[in-house]
Amino acid sequence: MNISNSSVPQALSGYLSEKDKRKYTTTVSLLGAAFFLIHILTPVIVMLIAMPTLIFTADAYKKIDVESIVFWKDSVWFIEEDTRHNNIALRKITLSEPQSIETACDLPMRRASLLADDDGIWIISSNCMTQYAGKGLAKLNLTKHPGNITKPFLLHGRPAALEYAPDKTPIIMYDGGIWQKKYELSLGHLAREPRTAQKLRILGNNNRIHLFMQLGNTLYHRSYSLDTGISNEDNWESVGTIYKTWQAVSNDVGLFVFSLRPSQNNRQITAYVNKNNAWETIRYNQVPFARDIGVCSLPGTDRFILIAQLLPGSLRMLEIEGQKILKSKSFGKGFPFGPGFPLIFIILYSCMLILPLIMAIIISSMMRKHRLCCYKTESNELPYASLTRRALAQIIDGLILSGPFALSFILMMSMLPNPENMAKSYFSPLIPMFLMLIGFPWMIACLLIFSATEGSSGATPGKWLLGIRVLGTDLRPCGFGRAFIRNILKFVDGFFNFMVGVMVAALSENWQRVGDMAARTVVVDIKNKTL
Numbered sequence: 001m002n003i004s005n006s007s008v009p010q011a012l013s014g015y016l017s018e019k020d021k022r023k024y025t026t027t028v029s030l031l032g033a034a035f036f037l038i039h040i041l042t043p044v045i046v047m048l049i050a051m052p053t054l055i056f057t058a059d060a061y062k063k064i065d066v067e068s069i070v071f072w073k074d075s076v077w078f079i080e081e082d083t084r085h086n087n088i089a090l091r092k093i094t095l096s097e098p099q100s101i102e103t104a105c106d107l108p109m110r111r112a113s114l115l116a117d118d119d120g121i122w123i124i125s126s127n128c129m130t131q132y133a134g135k136g137l138a139k140l141n142l143t144k145h146p147g148n149i150t151k152p153f154l155l156h157g158r159p160a161a162l163e164y165a166p167d168k169t170p171i172i173m174y175d176g177g178i179w180q181k182k183y184e185l186s187l188g189h190l191a192r193e194p195r196t197a198q199k200l201r202i203l204g205n206n207n208r209i210h211l212f213m214q215l216g217n218t219l220y221h222r223s224y225s226l227d228t229g230i231s232n233e234d235n236w237e238s239v240g241t242i243y244k245t246w247q248a249v250s251n252d253v254g255l256f257v258f259s260l261r262p263s264q265n266n267r268q269i270t271a272y273v274n275k276n277n278a279w280e281t282i283r284y285n286q287v288p289f290a291r292d293i294g295v296c297s298l299p300g301t302d303r304f305i306l307i308a309q310l311l312p313g314s315l316r317m318l319e320i321e322g323q324k325i326l327k328s329k330s331f332g333k334g335f336p337f338g339p340g341f342p343l344i345f346i347i348l349y350s351c352m353l354i355l356p357l358i359m360a361i362i363i364s365s366m367m368r369k370h371r372l373c374c375y376k377t378e379s380n381e382l383p384y385a386s387l388t389r390r391a392l393a394q395i396i397d398g399l400i401l402s403g404p405f406a407l408s409f410i411l412m413m414s415m416l417p418n419p420e421n422m423a424k425s426y427f428s429p430l431i432p433m434f435l436m437l438i439g440f441p442w443m444i445a446c447l448l449i450f451s452a453t454e455g456s457s458g459a460t461p462g463k464w465l466l467g468i469r470v471l472g473t474d475l476r477p478c479g480f481g482r483a484f485i486r487n488i489l490k491f492v493d494g495f496f497n498f499m500v501g502v503m504v505a506a507l508s509e510n511w512q513r514v515g516d517m518a519a520r521t522v523v524v525d526i527k528n529k530t531l
Contacts, residue, residue, distance in 0.1 A: 014509040020370035025507065028363055032503045035359045039352065039496050046348050062332075064315055066294030066307045067151075067247065070116035073134075076296065076305050076317070077104070077121055079112060090114075090123070090132060093317060093331070095305075101331055105137055113152050115159055122159050122174075124152045129159075129174070141177065155204035162202060171209070171226075183226055201248045203255070210255060212248045217241050219257060221274075239279050240272045249304065251297040258295045258306060260287075269293070269306065269318075282323050287316055342413030353395065356497045360391035363506045375510060375522050380475045382524040384511045385468035387502055390523055394498060396462030401446045404439035408432040447487055454483035467527035473510075473520045482519040489515035 015021040065079040075092040082089070090104045107123060108130070115122040120133035126149070130137045149161040149172070159174040160182070171183040203210040207226045212219060213236070220236040239257055246259040255274040260267045261283075267290040271282040290308040297304050303326070306318040314332030318325050364386040367373070374383050399406065411432045450460045455478055458469030470486065472478040478486075493501030493513045501513040510522050 014372055016370060016372065024366060024370035027366065028503070028506050031359065031362065032499070032506075035355060035499060036496060039355050039499060042351050042355070043348055046344065046351070062312065064307075064309050066292050066309045066315065068112070068114045069294040069296050069305070069307055070114045070121060071296045071298060071305065072116040072121055076307065077114060077116065078294065078307065079107065079114065081110075088112075090121070093307075099317075099329060104132065108137075108139075115152055115154050117154060117157055122152070124159060124174075150200045150202055153202045153204050153209075155209065156206075160202075160204060162200060185224055201246075203248055203250050205250060210248070210250070212239070212257065214242060214246070217243060219246065219259075219272075221255075221257075221279075237279075240270075240281060242270075245292050247293060247295040249295045249297050251302055251304070253302045256295070256304070258293060258304075260290055260293055260308075267291075267308075269308075271320075284318075284320070284323075284325055287318075290316070345413060346410075352497050356499050356502055357388075357391045357395070359499065360387040360502050363502065364388045367506065367511075375475070375524060377473075377475050382471075382475060382526070385466075385523040385525045387505060387511075389466040389468050389525070390505070391498070391502065393460070393462030393466045393468060396465060397450065397460050400461060401443055401450075402439070404435040404442050408435035408439065411435070448484075451484040451487050452480055454478070454486070455480035463523075467525065468523055469526050470521050470523055473522060475522075475524070478519060478521050482521060486515040486519035486521055489513075489518055 015024065063081045063083065065081070069076055069078045071077075074096060075094045077090060077092045080089050080091045081087070088107045088110060090107055091101055092104055093099060093101050109123070109125040109128040112123050112125040112128075115124065120131050123130045123132065123137070129140045131140060132138075148164045150164075152159050152161045154160065155171070155173060160171055162169050163172050163181075169185055170181045171185070172179045173182045174180075199214045201212040203212075209224050209226065211222045211224060213222075214220075219239040219242045221239050222236045241261075242257070242259040243261060246257060248255070248257045250256065253273075253275075257272040259270050259272075261270045262268075267288070268286045269284040269290075271284070273280045273282060287308045287310075289310045292309040293306055295304050295306045301321075303319060303321045306320055308316045308318070310316055310330075310332075314330065316328060316330045319327040367387070374381055409432075415432075453459055454463075454470045458471050458477060463469060470478060470483065472482065490498075490501075493504065493515055501515075505511050505513045505516075508517070510516075512522060516522060
């Protein structure tokens with residue numbers, strides 16, 4: 001239907017009748033309020049539906065005590081704490097294929113250490129001690145609990161530890177159901193405070209023990225013969241620079257100290273090896289996002305198993321021989337929210353784009369029934385461009401305008417499920433950053449080019465494809481200046497993904513959004529010159 005503006009009373013300008021005006025404005029106002037409410041609630045609803053499957057079932061609640069790892073019966077054993085269920089479990093990784101993490105049993109204590117011998121695994125804490133031999137836990141009755149002790153170690157096949165005392169440091173051993181004092185040694189002037197016991201690591205080897213102590217970022221070593229002792233209390237040698245996480249182990253080759261060295265955003269595994277009474281340094285590959293490490297030796301070989309705690313609930317296991325990493329395998333999720341997390345964001349943003357389009361389609365059908373659909377000047381007359389076509393044209397132009405930002409977002413979302421691989425490459429995280437940087441000049445350039453083409457021919461790529469044009473209110477090209485003002489004011493019309501612009505155009509006399517009113521322009525349909 002095509003009715004000239006001059007045949008309609010001034011009060012009804014833009015509408016077919018008073019009844020059409022009341023019905024249309026009331027319906028569109030209610031429809032707009034409903035869509036604004038849906039636009040606000042959609043992210044909340046999507047997140048409430050998606051988050052339980054992405055967070056509450058994730059491994060992000062699990063913390064692995066990698067420093068407790070031991071080797072027993074072709075498996076690496078460690079303690080894992082599930083903070084969500086307040087549960088602590090003894091778990092293992094089988095070294096034979098297929099490698100997997102399995103739960104052996106729940107543990108009744110916190111802050112425990114593991115020791116492994118031929119008979120089973122000792123689980124030791126300051127107030128409890130149990131043993132696992134493959135068929136559940138056997139709790140051991142302690143008549144005396146150890147005091148402030150170091151991390152336990154094996155000596156003569158029995159659990160042992162250093163118990164701190166002001167003058168002398170006794171070595172206590174678990175024997176006959178009780179902890180008994182067996183030896184005494186002095187730590188020297190490097191260790192004169194109770195916290196020393198928490199900085200010590202001890203390795204037992206027949207009648208000799210090796211003490212490692214961290215002071216600042218320096219690690220010191222001292223060997224102690226249980227038969228002859230050491231006459232010089234301060235005979236400590238410097239091993240090298242270490243950081244918060246380090247582990248001392250031994251095998252048939254000699255003594256090894258593994259440490260995590262910060263290297264930009266990654267962590268590099270560094271090992272100090274004692275050969276011929278001298279410490280040599282070995283550097284291995286970087287392990288991105290490593291927070292803590294634990295090491296155990298494989299009996300009868302010169303190989304080690306190193307487990308690195310990565311992001312919450314995930315770890316990486318390395319098999320090391322000499323200066324080579326023979327095998328590397330990850331367990332758990334690389335990102336706490338799982339691979340479905342980026343998809344949720346893409347679906348959510350797609351919904352935000354579709355809502356204004358659906359609203360424009362509905363309102364367009366109503367405008368054809370209740371409103372005048374032609375714009376007329378003294379010398380010319382053209383049909384208004386429907387809100388549907390204008391919305392589609394805006395989506396096309398918006399994709400071009402925000403191309404680098406959209407591509408950067410997609411790349412970042414694709415990297416999130418596996419940030420470990422992303423961190424291994426220096427260039428992978430730089431590509432989205434580069435796209436973000438060029439996105440701003442790209443957007444400004446597109447804004448200027450679109451303003452120039454709109455000012456001269458009334459078209460942008462989207463408008464050209466949809467057969468609509470921007471013209472001045474005299475139906476002539478509006479020029480660069482007015483087109484630029486119109487495009488700048490998209491930042492106003494673009495609120496709520498252009499829902500504001502759709503509503504203003506739907507209720508204004510000449511189907512104009514805020515930018516059109518300021519620039520004195522109208523959007524017309526050149527494909528369908530008659531309706």
